[in-house]
Amino acid sequence: MAITFCLYYSSPETRDYLTKVVQASRQGTLLEALPLAQLPDKVNSGANAVFLEYPGEDRVLDAWIRRTTADHRNPPIFLYFQEITTEQLWKALRLGVKECFVFPIRPEEFQEALDRLPVLPAELGPAEPTRLTAFLGCKGGVGTTFVAVNTAYLLAQESQGQVLLVDLDLRYGQMVHFFDVKPQYTLVEVIENAENLDRSYLQSLFYQYDKNLQLLPAPLRLEDAEVVTAERLDPVLRYLKKLRIFSHILVDLGQNLDEPALKVLEMAENLIVVANQSIPALSNAKKLLDLLELLGLESATFGLWLNAWQKHGDLSVEDVSAFLGREVRGTIGHAPREVTRSINEGQPLTRQEPGHAVCRDLKLLAAQLSGRETPESKASRWGLLKLFRR
Ligand SMILES: Nc1ncnc2c1ncn2[C@@H]1O[C@H](COP(=O)(O)OP(=O)(O)OP(=O)(O)O)[C@@H](O)[C@H]1O
Ligand SMILES: [Mg+2]
Structure with missing residues (x-):
């Protein structure tokens, strides 16, 4: 065009x-x-x-x-x-x-x-409310960024509007490497200019990866993480949601449960908790899920996803469910060679090999977020989760 x-x-x-x-x-x-x-x-x-x-x-x-x-x-x-x-x-x-x-x-x-x-407003769909989704890892290295990056890419391909992926793993955010991009601006510039925000200025700070996907990276330097506080993040997120220019905002929280992460959780419509099949990750998952429940984050539609899942591993989905006392919302297959290659080449796997079994699993996750889930899957709300508890 x-x-x-x-x-x-x-x-x-x-x-x-x-x-x-x-x-x-x-x-x-x-x-x-x-x-x-x-x-x-x-x-x-x-x-x-x-x-x-x-x-x-x-x-x-x-x-x-x-x-x-x-x-x-x-x-x-x-x-x-x-x-x-x-x-x-x-x-x-x-x-x-x-x-x-x-x-x-x-x-x-x-x-x-x-x-x-960016796609011109006239080309966007109706101004639906923006859905904010947080991705929280139970442990380092369980694949939180891989899952967040590929889900963002899939949602952007649905062309229901612009998708924004924010890297809130403030100290060690690696989102940019997964896309092999070097954006000029990061969360730091957005936060530092929060009082001057307007639509076009904000959009000039985001990195347009492709037609419908925009990126906002974590600070470049370790010491800059301090700039991004919960108080300063709050008006930015509110403003972004109010603008309704994004159909989805996805936030990679890494494994952090610090103040900015809690701010996102408080405002999120969806929470995806990522774990894997290992005992350390699952034991963390149990602690984390108990805490989140205690914090009263019931309003978010919650989903526990097990990444790098091996069907014939030591634990079955039922074992994990029984151990956690909670339903497992979905699994994402184990494909070390393909996943590592996609990360090293800076291309989402869902772009590189959309037909791969891992991408089919990720599509189920994207479907859950875009509201195309089945009635049974909606049962994974916090309220109902209590029924699964010991
Ligand atoms: N589905 C998968 N199958 C096989 N390997 C995977 C899968 N997902 C992720 N990995 C591997 O796990 C490693 C960590 O992935 P990723 O960086 O996404 O995890 P993370 O939880 O975000 O880590 P960090 O704690 O550093 O933020 C990657 O190098 C990747 O190769
Ligand atoms: Mg990560």
């Missing part, structure tokens, strides 16, 4: 240069090109994006950009600079600009920006 641009430039040389950049991309096409002196008050409603040259400090232009980005019906703005300072870059982001380019623009850099453009 073509992506139409309105181009506003300061000189004919820039016009020709930027026209070439747009036309060299896969989908880019020009709708109109006007000198900055004729910048229209309102952006052409047929445009998918605005390409604007920023010739230097200009309050009038800043005000135009702010006005344009504040109205979410307007297309996103790409800014072009001959040269740029760090201050200008930050200012541009605060103004709600989607992308900044500096001369010379590499074709692949521009193409990546086009691929990151």
Whole structure:
């Protein structure tokens, strides 16, 4: 599908240069090109994006950009600079600009920006409430990130709207490696700018992985984890849910039950607890499930999933159920070679080998989250879980 641009430039040389950049991309096409002196008050409603040259400090232009980005019906703005300072870059982001380019623009850099453009609101489904799902591991290494990443990918393929995957494993989050991406921004920028949040500014901080999947990574440095507190996370999550731009927000909590994780659990509609077939993981699972129940998190639809499940292992699903006093919602098969390869190659297995048995299991989990589950599976609510207890 073509992506139409309105181009506003300061000189004919820039016009020709930027026209070439747009036309060299896969989908880019020009709708109109006007000198900055004729910048229209309102952006052409047929445009998918605005390409604007920023010739230097200009309050009038800043005000135009702010006005344009504040109205979410307007297309996103790409800014072009001959040269740029760090201050200008930050200012541009605060103004709600989607992308900044500096001369010379590499074709692949521009193409990546086009691929990151979010689906336009008109292409999204009806504004359903956003469903927040937390993935909590009983123990390190049980596959929480693998399960969260692949579930997010599957939900995004259903095209019921945009899906956001947040890495809240604040110290050792590894989500970016599972997708082999290097997003420019992390949770830190979102939290630090929480008071300036608006729709387009927020979306400029998320990394668009593909048409319907956006990513928000954990902080890059260990010491930055401190920035993400429960108090600061709360308004961000509330705002994101209120916006209704995402059909699903999935959060990888790792094995953390710290304050930010509890905040997510408090607000989540779904909680997926991930364990595996080992005694240490199951013994942790028991403690964790007892605690969660004690904390009164009954409102979330709960599911215990056993990852890397080996049918002919030492324990059967019934053994695990009996040990935990709770129903096991599902199992995800054991495929060390394929799973490790997908992680090392930075491609979700559900993308790389969608027909694999492990992906069929993951599809059942995605179906549960998108409300396509069977009536029996709904029995896995906390309230009913009490019936299974010793
Ligand atoms: N279904 C599976 N079959 C076989 N191996 C798996 C499966 N899922 C995950 N693994 C393996 O387990 C390892 C850990 O996976 P992952 O990083 O997703 O776990 P985690 O619980 O998020 O770990 P961490 O505690 O580091 O956050 C991976 O290297 C992967 O190879
Ligand atoms: Mg992990």
